[in-house]
Amino acid sequence: MVTEARARWTNWGGTYSCSPTRIESPTTEEEIVNLIRAAAERGERVKVVGSGHSFTDIGCTDGCMIKLDNYNKVLEVNREAGTITAQAGITILQLSDALAHFGLAMENMGDVGYQTISGAISTATHGTGARFRNISSQVVALSMVLANGDVLRYSPTSDPDAFRAAQVSLGSLGATSTVTLRCVPAYNIRSVQEPRRIDGLLEEFDELCAQSDHFEFFWFPHTEWTQVITNTRTHEAPPQHQRRTGFGAYVNDILLENHVFGMLQRAAQVRREWIPSLAAITARTMSRKEVADRSDRVFANTRLVRFAEMEYAVPRPQLIAALREIRAMIERKRLLVSFPVEVRVVAPDDIPLSPAYGRDTGYIAVHVYHKFEHEPYFREVEAIMNAHEGRPHWGKLHFQAAATLRPRYPLWDRFIAVRDRLDPDRVFGNAYLERVLADAT
Ligand SMILES: Cc1cc2nc3c(=O)[nH]c(=O)nc-3n(C[C@H](O)[C@H](O)[C@H](O)COP(=O)(O)OP(=O)(O)OC[C@H]3O[C@@H](n4cnc5c(N)ncnc54)[C@H](O)[C@@H]3O)c2cc1C
Incomplete structure (x- = not known):
């Protein structure tokens, strides 16, 4: 694991930067668990970031930042089921290359592939096509490290409310550790x-x-x-x-x-x-x-x-x-x-x-x-x-806050209920989430 102390972090567009207490680059799920547990015990907040391709301050933190660029392996490809399971830090380009090797592909993509799969789904990254949904809709299961260090796996049959919330989570529920995607035959x-x-x-x-x-x-x-x-x-x-x-x-x-x-x-x-x-x-x-x-x-x-x-x-x-x-x-x-x-x-x-x-x-x-x-x-x-x-778009600039957003999302309160259950102490909170999800911390 690599640790950078007193490092500064800036997003791709240069629209936001922050000074985390340190930036950690774990290589295993166990290291992620230990980092989160230790930070939570110290009363420090945690932010897991992907490639920094969001234009908002959604990835910023004054606490511990966890980058997953060394946590990016393919774990399993199930050709029969047409699924791939990978560590959350894999980029869409890396994932696509791996899929091509098995004669598979993502159902649809955005217009770049630099994002990590976990970053892409956290903000509902999408491509185009009237018959095609966003990348989050391609997720069939994922595992998440919660603030207390528990690792839970969510799917449509295992805690469906948490699964739906985790499909587009804004990074507010926990650290996504692995993602299983439904794929299609290569085209x-x-x-x-x-x-x-x-x-x-x-x-x-x-x-x-x-x-x-x-x-x-x-x-x-x-x-x-x-x-x-x-x-x-x-x-x-x-x-x-x-x-x-x-x-x-x-x-x-x-x-x-x-x-x-x-x-x-x-x-x-x-x-x-x-x-x-x-x-x-x-x-x-x-x-x-x-x-x-x-x-x-x-x-x-x-x-x-x-x-x-x-x-x-x-x-x-x-x-x-x-x-x-x-x-x-x-x-x-x-x-x-x-x-x-x-x-x-x-x-x-x-x-x-x-x-x-x-x-x-x-x-x-x-x-x-x-x-x-x-x-x-x-x-x-x-x-x-x-x-x-x-x-x-959660990853692109806007001037909204919870009061203006809540009426636009019919299942808003259900999402907040999941967040209250998974991260009651807002260990994964930051200024952006305080604004858009209305935390009085
Ligand atoms: C050049 C460019 C082109 C783009 N094209 C498109 C496009 O075509 N379509 C589109 O919809 N968007 C597009 N975007 C936006 C981009 O896809 C999203 O902002 C996406 O979220 C960025 O992914 P990332 O890996 O950089 O995540 P980051 O920006 O680093 O993080 C985004 C969010 O994900 C959370 N997160 C990341 N990893 C984890 C994890 N493991 N666990 C928990 N939370 C996590 C972070 O905490 C943060 O909340 C583009 C952006 C750029 C700069």
Whole structure:
């Protein structure tokens, strides 16, 4: 086990940092148990973090921080049942590689794979696809180390209330130690990216979502243009020239999508007034691209340009209206926005704190280059989302508190009851949880 004393921790987006008393990197479940038991006995709080890819202060602590990057092994693959059990610190990229080895894959993924599986499920990380639910819904069992050191395994048949709560826990119940996921036979994705004018696209949006396995688009503010991504599941072998590996993929994914995009952001930093012209240049240079490869290689992108992000889940029927209001607001307020707005869809689930709980869901994500101020833009967007019954992504920036969140989650009180039972002394608490789950500590 590695211990760093008086270390500072900063999340990926640089939006939050904290000074834990120390950062521990255990390698076994027993070490996790001992760390938690000892901290609880000292009256110290504990925060288990993943890859720090949440933009909120959800991972921050002034107590003991536990990082699981050395606790990331695959423990069991059950091909017949189509399940994999892994230690909680495994990243989605590592997990996908392991699954591919056994001819399996995750049912769906977000647009990067850097997150740990436990971090991803804690905040209800999702991809896109009207028929596909978020990653938490792929969990069939998990084990958790509680504040008193007990290790409990939860599943739909073993303490179902705790299981549902632990599927999206915000890290508030205990330390997830192992996760068992339901997987699917390995598949490839044929991905078509193409520019389209936003007005026509919005008219056809529902139809396109219904026809495609995984549909999403990015709209570039100050332009009429979107980049549409249609991902189709297939078992056909991908043609060599369309694979997302090798020099061609490097030019497209790293040089164009990251370095050129980063240069445009730095140009915008020189003079903000250039942003609409830079957006127009971006829109003009977009072209049709086709990629086909193993599913995780297509889903997971490389993101080198840092940003801050807010994302809201709204009922599907309200998605397009909400997006139109954001568009009008950007014009009305004369905001200068240099990052695209991302629109995705997700199927409903039954997890108490999932933003997709009980409703077909549309997600709208807004981003700001990390060197620019995000708050004025995000507050305006949030006001629109509030009027559309929006539920914030737990790992992305928002300004909500328990009083405004509770009415949006029908099973809120059941979640709190589980938390009261599993972590009555709030050993896993922090400032974020005090705000969003209303602790008077
Ligand atoms: C570039 C980028 C792209 C992204 N793309 C998407 C996307 O496509 N879709 C989407 O939905 N989100 C996306 N996100 C958000 C991201 O998926 C979530 O914020 C996710 O929670 C980050 O996982 P992590 O491993 O970094 O966890 P962290 O951010 O480190 O932690 C998140 C929460 O999980 C808890 N936690 C982590 N491990 C444990 C454990 N073992 N036990 C108990 N609690 C634990 C932490 O305490 C914290 O509460 C993106 C973020 C970035 C920076």
